[in-house]
Amino acid sequence: TQLLEQSPQFLSIQEGENLTVYCNSSSVFSSLQWYRQEPGEGPVLLVTVVTGGEVKKLKRLTFQFGDARKDSSLHITAAQPGDTGLYLCAGASGGSYIPTFGRGTSLIVHP
Amino acid sequence: DTAVSQTPKYLVTQMGNDKSIKCEQNLGHDTMYWYKQDSKKFLKIMFSYNNKELIINETVPNRFSPKSPDKAHLNLHINSLELGDSAVYFCASSQLAGGAVPYEQYFGPGTRLTVT
Numbered sequence: 608t609q610l611l612e613q614s615p616q617f618l619s620i621q622e623g624e625n626l627t628v629y630c631n632s633s634s635v636f637s638s639l640q641w642y643r644q645e646p647g648e649g650p651v652l653l654v655t656v657v658t659g660g661e662v663k664k665l666k667r668l669t670f671q672f673g674d675a676r677k678d679s680s681l682h683i684t685a686a687q688p689g690d691t692g693l694y695l696c697a698g699a700s701g702g703s704y705i706p707t708f709g710r711g712t713s714l715i716v717h718p
Numbered sequence: 719d720t721a722v723s724q725t726p727k728y729l730v731t732q733m734g735n736d737k738s739i740k741c742e743q744n745l746g747h748d749t750m751y752w753y754k755q756d757s758k759k760f761l762k763i764m765f766s767y768n769n770k771e772l773i774i775n776e777t778v779p780n781r782f783s784p785k786s787p788d789k790a791h792l793n794l795h796i797n798s799l800e801l802g803d804s805a806v807y808f809c810a811s812s813q814l815a816g817g818a819v820p821y822e823q824y825f826g827p828g829t830r831l832t833v834t
Contacts, residue, residue: 626824631728638820649722649825650761663723693759699820704773706820 609635611698611709619715626687628712630696631678637700639672639679644693644711653681686716721745722826724809730832731799738795739829741809750792751823752784753808761808767792799833806830 630639638657642650654663656672656679663670666692669682674680683690693713697706722743731737743750752764766774770786781797792809806828812821 640820644759647827650729650823651809651825651826652822655822660783696762697719697820704820705766706823711759711761713759 611696611707611708613680613694613696613712615712616710619714619717620686622687622716622718624716626683626686626714628681628683628694628714629678630680630698630709633677633699634698635676636698637676638698638706640697640699640706641670641679641681642695642697643710644695645691650693650695656718683714686714688716688718690714691716719767719809722809722811722824724807724826724829726829727827728830728832730834732834733799735772735799736797736801737831738793738796739807739809739831741792741794743790743809743811743824743826745811745824747811747813747824748789749812749821750786750789751810752792752794753810753813753825754778754830755808757805765792765794794832799831803829804833805810 612631618645640655641653644650651657654670657678659674661672668683693711695711699706725740749768753761753806755761762776765784767786783795786792808828809826810823812823
């Protein structure tokens with residue numbers, strides 16, 4: 608079983624602050640996805656990264672895939688209350704198209 | 719238009735009962751999934767269907783039986799419910815799975831099952 612460890616588990620910050628969420632594993636992944644889940648809803652895909660060292664930007668969100676494809680980070684600049692939610696990373700490898708999910712980082716951004 | 723819908727949204731029932739959760743997607747996808755999210759928010763795959771055929775069946779009790787009458791529907795029937803079955807169950811769909819990179823999965827809003 609490939610484990611994805613996410614840190615921190617919980618994060619409570621003020622509007623305007625920057626933050627970084629981490630997703631780490633001892634396994635190599637062929638691809639890694641980040642999802643955001645809002646309370647009472649299902650997860651929604653934010654990004655998929657497939658190349659080691661790849662950096663993708665989505666407005667104030669910056670995603671990076673580690674060079675060795677074992678880890679990833681999500682950086683949010685100037686967080687807003689609308690960023691509140693559970694951030695899940697999910698990795699796939701070994702020819703499996705079904706990603707394994709991490710346990711998530713719960714983010715609260717206070718106005 | 720709801721892409722992936724699930725019914726019911728909430729389900730409260732007693733131990734030993736049998737219940738079903740229905741899922742429908744109108745995205746034209748070929749692959750559908752069932753996930754279980756526990757109280758600690760851990761999301762775990764239970765089943766995956768490609769074109770109505772079961773392709774993944776993770777280690778779940780055989781009290782759980784998925785049924786896909788057509789590729790737009792994937793229902794989950796649970797027999798003899800137990801306290802530990804309490805969780806949020808998510809249905810999802812994606813394009814035909816099988817490539818090296820997972821396609822985007824579209825999740826339903828979830829069904830919160832409480833077994834008392």
